[in-house]
Amino acid sequence: MASGTKKKGPQGGKGGGKNAVKAARSTVVTKKGPPWALIAGITAIVLLAGGVFTYAFLQVSDAQKFIASEDNKDPSESIQGVVKVQYASGQHVQSTQRVAYDQSPPFGGPHDGVWADCTGIVYPSAVRTENMVHALEHGSVWIAYNPDKVQGAALDKLKSKVEGTAYMLMSPYPGLDRPISLQSWGHQLKLDSADDERIDQFIKSLRTNNYQNPEPGGRCDSNQTGFDPATPPPFVAEKPGADAVGMDGKAPGASTAPSAPAASTPAAPTTSAAQPSQ
Template identity: 40%
Template sequence: MPEDRTPDADDAAAAAKKDAPARRTPGKGAGGRQATPAGKGLGKGAGASGKGAGSRPGGKGGRTRPQQAAVAKPKPWGLIAAAVAVVVFAGAVIGYAVYAVNKSNADRITAADQIQGVQAFDYAAGQQHVTENVSYEENPPVGGPHDPYWADCTGTVYDIDIRHENAVHSLEHGAVWITYDPDVLSQDDVDTLAGIVQGNSGLMLSPYAGLATASDLGTPISLESWNHRLGVDSVDDPRIQQYVDFFTYGTDEDGTSLYPEVGASCQNPEFAANPLPAEASSEPIGSSDAPTTDSAAPATGSSTEPTATTAP
């Protein structure tokens, strides 16, 4: 017969059972699952996961993206070649400029006797002004008494043999007078001389009758300045330009002026428009700069032997 229990006894038994420790089977965890030794689960879980993700860094889904090979940029050889060409060209230009300046200085005339064949004379400065015709010792003349009205010498090209007394006055003002024999020179030769003269202050050109045969030079071309003269045979003679460059308003190497009236004008447009021919008498044409006398002493000058220190 079942044992009778009181309610109080049943409640005490239930409480005792509840407070008793749970019985566990060794080697198993909660719910009857066997406990995993320390580290073993990690080797398969976290470790395995690390093997998949960590063994291929940067990979997606465990795959590694192939690396791209670095490609070197090509050098701009075209630009380099162009830069080198510019530098070479600039060097050539500078080198030629230096050469040209040095050559120009080396060829520069600094004294009258550096021009081969130049004749020098000794007419005093301030020769008198006269209205009569003068018999000059040199032909063409280079100094002495002269007309009070000078011939225009502003790069003037005359087509007649102008009056010599007016031309000598222009030499006194620093001009170079180029004369030529019209019976010897061709028109092309005359044009070449005109190209040297035309428009250049301090120069004038005119024919000179009988220059090649009747003058004391015996050349078809002659260049005159105060106290100096040069005869040449050809318009291609480089001494023509040398003479023009040195004697037009010229000074010597020490700075001494080669003509008497420094600063005097070459302008006389009235004479340029109506030039007096060689055999004409004196006429008051245009400008005058000094008192005149009715007659003149013979125009004489002492010449030296032609110098020859520069090759033609």
């Protein structure tokens, strides 16, 4: 009993201590409530830090958004409405041949061995498409417009983006299904207004973009190449005939295009995928 009492004593003491703790805790909790000041402080700090990060991110993305780099090889991916198609480069046709393009206006595929001059030239009339596509291969941006729909101030605004500007060219494109169409190799953006901010974004993103264009450093001038910017070969409105070169670069007969005649002898191919491009 004595030991029991002894044991009980301290236990009673401890019990009293526990009660005291509980009492103290409950008193503290009751007195202080949730630590609102702490929660508010941490929330404010988190929001502030978030703000700093957001600001930094926006600054970065704003400056870098449309600049091609190793981390941002195709900045046009953040432009709404850009159509992308992968094309093989370096397939050439003769000046007498036509290509049955898969797009209108085309933005890649076989093309004339001679490129349209893209040293910031505004062509007053429509130019042979096969030459324009070669200019795209060298990194230029082609602004095509429907001459029935884009006139006056809108036309002047487009011209100002091209006239005298390196790696830019512009021409009317009869029958274009939208007022304006921008082409870069493998990329197209069709628009309704010359005021659309995406025009500059497209140019920034893709003109001489060494990741997207097949021939970095390709020239735009046309000295002695057979293309005279004063009298360029004209646009042909009629659809290409059965003898046109297919998108695979093969002349009919060698082509698998359904429109190709079942010729027993393949038409003499004048292009070769292996032919070095210029």
